[in-house]
Amino acid sequence: MVNTLTDDELTTRIRAVPDPEIPVISLDDLGVIRELRFVGDVVEVVMTPTYSGCPAMQAMTDAVVQVIESAGRRPEVRTRLTPAWTTDWMSEAGRTALRQFGIAPPGPVGMTIARRVVACPVCGSADTQEISRFGATACKALRRCRECGEPFEEFKSL
Amino acid sequence: MARQDADHTAYLLGLADDALIYCQRLGEWVSRAPQIEQDMAFGNIALDLLGQARALYTRVGELDGSGRDEDQYAYFRTEREYRNVHLVEAPRGDFAHEMARLLWFASYQCGLYAALTGSRDETVAGVAHKALKEVDYHRDHARMWVLRLGDGTHESHDRMQAALTWVAPYVDELFADDTAAVEAAETGVGVLPSQLRSQATVFVQGVVNEATLQMPAEPPRHERGGRAGVHTEDMGYLLAQLQHIRRSYPDATSW
Numbered sequence: 001m002v003n004t005l006t007d008d009e010l011t012t013r014i015r016a017v018p019d020p021e022i023p024v025i026s027l028d029d030l031g032v033i034r035e036l037r038f039v040g041d042v043v044e045v046v047m048t049p050t051y052s053g054c055p056a057m058q059a060m061t062d063a064v065v066q067v068i069e070s071a072g073r074r075p076e077v078r079t080r081l082t083p084a085w086t087t088d089w090m091s092e093a094g095r096t097a098l099r100q101f102g103i104a105p106p107g108p109v110g111m112t113i114a115r116r117v118v119a120c121p122v123c124g125s126a127d128t129q130e131i132s133r134f135g136a137t138a139c140k141a142l143r144r145c146r147e148c149g150e151p152f153e154e155f156k157s158l
Numbered sequence: 159m160a161r162q163d164a165d166h167t168a169y170l171l172g173l174a175d176d177a178l179i180y181c182q183r184l185g186e187w188v189s190r191a192p193q194i195e196q197d198m199a200f201g202n203i204a205l206d207l208l209g210q211a212r213a214l215y216t217r218v219g220e221l222d223g224s225g226r227d228e229d230q231y232a233y234f235r236t237e238r239e240y241r242n243v244h245l246v247e248a249p250r251g252d253f254a255h256e257m258a259r260l261l262w263f264a265s266y267q268c269g270l271y272a273a274l275t276g277s278r279d280e281t282v283a284g285v286a287h288k289a290l291k292e293v294d295y296h297r298d299h300a301r302m303w304v305l306r307l308g309d310g311t312h313e314s315h316d317r318m319q320a321a322l323t324w325v326a327p328y329v330d331e332l333f334a335d336d337t338a339a340v341e342a343a344e345t346g347v348g349v350l351p352s353q354l355r356s357q358a359t360v361f362v363q364g365v366v367n368e369a370t371l372q373m374p375a376e377p378p379r380h381e382r383g384g385r386a387g388v389h390t391e392d393m394g395y396l397l398a399q400l401q402h403i404r405r406s407y408p409d410a411t412s413w
Contacts, residue, residue: 049209156295158291
């Protein structure tokens with residue numbers, strides 16, 4: 001089956017491509033898709049990477065290319081560095097999905113660590129402490145809830 | 159290639175090489191750090207640096223007209239073609255040594271990338287905007303560990319102090335103005351390293367004071383030569399480890 005999707009349907013599919021590391025959020029939730037244009041049978045996508053060295057970016061690009069090609073269109077995926085990606089671009093739906101997945105969503109950028117409240121994604125308590133500033137991926141830190149005792153990951157504000 | 163373009167690429171190559179070589183050294187820590195959280199921290203910091211290096215190598219490949227991709231710069235140059243400072247190639251010491259090195263290097267990179275956000279080269283400015291957020295986090299990580307070790311036990315205090323003394327001869331080279339940097343600064347692409355010195359020093363001094371440590375005395379000599387491709391003996395071993403697999407399978411397309 002080739003070229004049976006409308007532009008709107010294909011747009012939805014591209015935006016719904018999941019993050020390879022955190023599959024509960026999509027590229028649209030992350031805010032990495034900055035532009036999406038249809039020019040003839042070419043689909044132009046402009047993406048802004050999250051972290052300079054994030055290995056997931058390549059997987060995201062490959063997935064977008066695959067979605068476009070499987071719809072019988074020609075992908076042109078470009079990277080744009082400026083303005084730099086920020087967690088403020090993450091959607092509310094994405095933040096809710098992160099929380100339900102057990103990852104505390106990022107707070108507003110620019111708030112100092114002392115003033116920032118990171119609520120436990122399990123019990124909602126604000127009484128949590130940082131265990132490690134770096135986690136299993138570039139975008140996360142490790143915390144622990146003093147209330148329910150649960151260790152959890154926090155999506156760092158960037 | 160015009161002389162200015164040559165200096166422009168040489169300048170960017172130096173920045174990329176600093177990031178790549180330090181990435182390689184930090185990667186050595188994984189499985190050797192005192193805590194698993196520190197394994198992850200080093201791995202993450204190294205990954206950020208690798209990302210910066212990749213973007214800069216790609217830019218150099220566009221500018222120098224050679225058509226080389228990032229791998230060609232990382233894996234297929236010889237030692238004398240690398241322009242990194244000696245600080246990043248120095249062998250791994252103990253954990254305190256690494257925090258002393260990271261504190262200086264991240265402080266330098268914070269000033270560097272802050273300045274480069276205004277680079278006339280838009281790609282460089284874009285890389286800098288992104289990298290600035292990353293290196294600020296690295297610097298804060300180093301700061302917290304230097305405070306913890308310096309203001310910790312007698313043993314940790316003494317070892318942190320020894321680490322600051324160890325790193326001192328390598329610091330000057332970060333802020334030395336070589337021809338390529340001068341040209342890059344004149345054309346608005348880069349920034350003079352000497353202009354970054356006071357801000358970085360003030361930051362490090364502040365951390366050292368707060369950690370109840372002392373800034374070490376002026377070292378008897380300063381490391382030099384990295385920007386001209388003259389390296390220490392350790393660089394050859396580092397490159398052998400970095401490059402040998404890629405060179406053994408030059409036609410490989412996936413890993």
